[in-house]
Each structure stands twice: as C-alpha cells, then as structure tokens.
Amino acid sequence: MAMDYEFVDVTTPGGLTLRAAVTGQGPLVVLVHGFPESWYSWRHQIGPIAAAGFRVAALQVRGYGDSAKPHDVAAYAITELAGDVAALIDALEPSGKAILIGHDWGAVIVQTTALVHPEKVRAIASLSVPAFMHSPRKPSDIWAEIYADRFYYMRYFQDEGVAEAEFEPDLARFVRVFFLSLSAQGSMTDNGLFRPKGTTRLLDGLPDPGTNLPAWLSQEDVDYYAAAFRKSGMRGPLNRYRCVDRDWDLMAPYAGRMIDQPSLFIAGLQEPTRYMVPGVDRFDNPVPRFTDCRGVHLLDGAGHWVQQEKPQEVTRLLVDFLKGI
Incomplete structure (x- = not known):
C-alpha cells in the first residue's frame, strides 16, 4: 500500500x-498501536x-519493529510507554502538546499519557x-x-x-489465526x-484461514506483520502483559484522576473483549473516565481490529473529531 511518509527516530x-x-504538516497527532500490531495498523488513517x-x-x-527492545519485563510498564509518547511529543511538536489516538494497548497507553502527562x-x-477507572483489585487476583475454569490469554x-x-516458529500463521479469531468473522466465545x-496452547483448534483471508486483511498485510515480528521477536510485545500487576501499583496514585481533555471512543459491535468479564458488557458505559466525551461509536461488522476492519468509517470519525477540537 503506497503511503507518503518517512521514518523518524527519536531518543x-x-x-x-x-x-x-x-x-x-500541522498540529501533531500521535497514533499508538496495540498487540500484536505495528505502526502499519494505521495504514488507512x-x-x-x-x-x-x-x-x-x-x-x-x-x-516492536525498529524501536528499542529492552529485555527487562519492567521496561514495558505502562508508565514507561506513556513516557515514550511524551518523548515523541517533545521531539516533534514545538507547542509541546499533541492529540493522541490509541488502539488496544495503545488506547491504554494514550489514556495513561493523558493522566500522567496531562500538559x-x-x-x-x-x-x-x-x-475505565482504576480497579480496586489487582488484575491477577481478578483473573484467578x-x-x-477457562484458558485466559493474559x-x-x-x-x-x-x-x-x-508463536515464533510460524509467525505468519500466528498473525492469520489471531487476527481472524478476534475479528467480526471470528467467534465471540472461543477465540x-x-x-x-x-x-x-492458545492457537490450537482455532481456524487458520490460510490464503482465504477476510476482505480487510490481505496477504501483503500478513507478510508485513510477520516480517516485523521476525525482526523484533515476540518477547517485547508479550512483556506488556507481564506488567499488568506492576501497572496497577504504578497507577494507584492516579486512581482518582479523570481524563478531562476532549475525547472519543470507537469500537466494533463484534468486539470480543467487551465480554471478557463474564456476565458484563464493558460497552454499557465504556468511558466513565472521560469528562468531555465527544462521542461513543460502535460499528457493526467490526471486531477487535476496528480501524482495519472498518477503515473508512473510523477515518471519518477521527477526522471529524480532530477538526472539531
């Protein structure tokens, strides 16, 4: 997919x-991807x-990719990743402020940046x-x-x-199976x-589409992701999950802080994470921490990879939001 961009390195x-x-050119917008993804996940936006x-x-x-890949698990704490976003803003935006857009873990990263670096x-x-607000209980205690009685990925x-x-012996298969399973074409209960x-093992028994990929995911896309993960390995991406209890401790001082900046929420109606707590629809009120929410949009026909599954709709919503700030 042809895109006019340059890679910039920031320390x-x-x-x-x-x-x-x-x-x-113009005010800075930072796009932050999730797991197991890439800057490339924003190719349509x-x-x-x-x-x-x-x-x-x-x-x-x-x-991920060509960014630094420290070995230590603690290097992937949410406050460290929010600090990376702050460093990127400092390097690229003379005004010192940016608009942040995040998906999956990227959404948590931009929320954390707004809490820890609101300026x-x-x-x-x-x-x-x-x-959401800060949980009163440590994640590992909740999972247990x-x-x-279920195998839970985290x-x-x-x-x-x-x-x-x-995952690493066949990264193309990992991308195909994992992406399909959490999309609108996957299962809401076994994914x-x-x-x-x-x-x-996580992938055992999940369907592999092979070359029969969903319309929103091309072979070129699969090849790009797989090549990026061959370069970086999966340790860094997975270390993000190994910090969730550490994150809970680190974010406790911000437990009562709200996100007061103008905000937006977009998700797929067929998003499997909305039911990750049994008996609870997490989209009943997905923005209790936003005090200036400009919209909640749930898109039919999209699962977890909403900006890739419904690129035109997501792009339109984001541009409208950006122009209205």
Whole structure:
C-alpha cells in the first residue's frame, strides 16, 4: 500500500530509540498501536489525517519493529510507554502538546499519557478498549477468580518464553489465526482471548484461514506483520502483559484522576473483549473516565481490529473529531 511518509527516530530521556512513521504538516497527532500490531495498523488513517491538516506520527511501540527492545519485563510498564509518547511529543511538536489516538494497548497507553502527562495532551481517542477507572483489585487476583475454569490469554502470557515458543516458529500463521479469531468473522466465545478448559496452547483448534483471508486483511498485510515480528521477536510485545500487576501499583496514585481533555471512543459491535468479564458488557458505559466525551461509536461488522476492519468509517470519525477540537 503506497503511503507518503518517512521514518523518524527519536531518543527518549532514558536513551532508548523509538521509530515512528511521520507525514503531514500541522498540529501533531500521535497514533499508538496495540498487540500484536505495528505502526502499519494505521495504514488507512495516516494519509487522510495528514490530508486534513495534521502532522501524523504513527509510533512503533517499544518492543516492536525498529524501536528499542529492552529485555527487562519492567521496561514495558505502562508508565514507561506513556513516557515514550511524551518523548515523541517533545521531539516533534514545538507547542509541546499533541492529540493522541490509541488502539488496544495503545488506547491504554494514550489514556495513561493523558493522566500522567496531562500538559502534553490536547485530546485523545480510544479504540476498542474502554477508559475505565482504576480497579480496586489487582488484575491477577481478578483473573484467578473469574477465569478459574477457562484458558485466559493474559494468564498464558505471564510465563516468560511460553507464548514466544508457540508463536515464533510460524509467525505468519500466528498473525492469520489471531487476527481472524478476534475479528467480526471470528467467534465471540472461543477465540484468541478465551479457550476451553484443558487448552494448553492458545492457537490450537482455532481456524487458520490460510490464503482465504477476510476482505480487510490481505496477504501483503500478513507478510508485513510477520516480517516485523521476525525482526523484533515476540518477547517485547508479550512483556506488556507481564506488567499488568506492576501497572496497577504504578497507577494507584492516579486512581482518582479523570481524563478531562476532549475525547472519543470507537469500537466494533463484534468486539470480543467487551465480554471478557463474564456476565458484563464493558460497552454499557465504556468511558466513565472521560469528562468531555465527544462521542461513543460502535460499528457493526467490526471486531477487535476496528480501524482495519472498518477503515473508512473510523477515518471519518477521527477526522471529524480532530477538526472539531
């Protein structure tokens, strides 16, 4: 897919190098991807947002692609990743403020940046992952209770090397199976999040589309993601999950803080994470932490990869939001 951009390297105060795809002129918009993705996940949005009068920087999150890949699990704490976004803003935006758009873990990263570095954030948009208040209980304690009788992906990801050993031997298959399973074409009950009791490996038994890919995911896309993960490995991306209890501790001082900047929420109606807590629809009120929410949009025919599954609709909503700030 032809895109007019350049890769820019930025060094953080801690000495790590981050890479972003940058294009356009105007106020800075930072795009932050999730797991297991890439700056490339924003391929449909980069050009149109730039054409609307903004400078766009699609960050390659630490651990991915050509950005730094520290080995230590603690290097992937949510406050560290929010600090990376702050460093990118400092390097690219003379005004010192940017509009942040994040998907999946990227949504959590931009929410955290708005909480920890509010002076650097003009507005935020969260895709797929709600903006909830700080949990009163540690995540691992919650998982042990509500997923006692199910295979839950976040628990599986905790032991270093285990998921890496499953995914890395065939990264193209991992991309195909994982992306399909969490899309609108996947199952809401048996997918890359939850597997039946007794499952020992995440992908076993999930359908592999092979070359019969869904319309929104091309072979070129699969090849790009797989090549990026061959370069980076899966340890960095998976280390993000290994920090969730650490994140809970680090974010406790901000438990009562709200996100007051103009904000937006977009997700797919067929988003499987909306039911990741049994008996609870997380989209009943997905933005309790936003005090200036400019819209909640749930798009039919989209699952977890909403900006890739429904690119035109998501792009239109984002551009309208950006122009209205």
